[in-house]
Amino acid sequence: MYQIGELAKACGINNDTLRFYEKNALLTPSHRSESGYRLYSEKDKDILQFILRAKHVGFTLAEIRELLSIEIDKANNACADVKTLVDRKLFDVENKLAELIRFQTSLKRLSNACCGGAESAEHCTILEALESDTDNVRHEHNHHVYDHYK
Incomplete structure (x- = not known):
């Protein structure tokens, strides 16, 4: 288990960024310690790294939320759903470039x-x-x- 500072450091971000992702419902700590500290699991770390990679390639928080919902429930989503999200983003980027x-x-x-x-x-x-x-x-x-x- 990671405390907020440990997870932030392990992923190369600051605590405020991690709190921001929590506030925007992208990440939720798995547990709380008896004293109320946020505790994160390896799965939470994987989710945070997914968020950071998606952000790095240009997805917005809303788009990342969509991608995460598919990631969490892969069995009930199609690859076409993910491709549609990516193609929509690509279309937006191409228009911005033009x-x-x-x-x-x-x-x-x-x-x-x-x-x-x-x-x-x-x-x-x-x-x-x-x-x-x-x-x-x-x-x-x-x-x-x-x-x-x-």
Whole structure:
């Protein structure tokens, strides 16, 4: 049996993280000592490591809760249930990546549109692009013509 500090240390986390998982109903101590200390079994340690691995690959607490419910009752769940959870998460991640790439492209265009000089920002092409409600803004700045997008 592990006390909270021992289990946390064995899994490379702090006590507060362990308490957080308890508060969010992901982990429950197997026992309490006579003096009321939380006591955790090897099975509890395995569950905590499962939680940490799932968190490491990007699952949210709610998703981990779903995975744990399947893990605990494997006989009454199908592999397809787990795959559905993973595929849903993968879809979300792919959408977030596409959004980040769009952000990156837009930011590069903004950065490339600006001369970055010491002149006043009164005619800054980046600020003008962000103020504009059009997709393309053309501005002559320092004798160069810049195209950029909001």
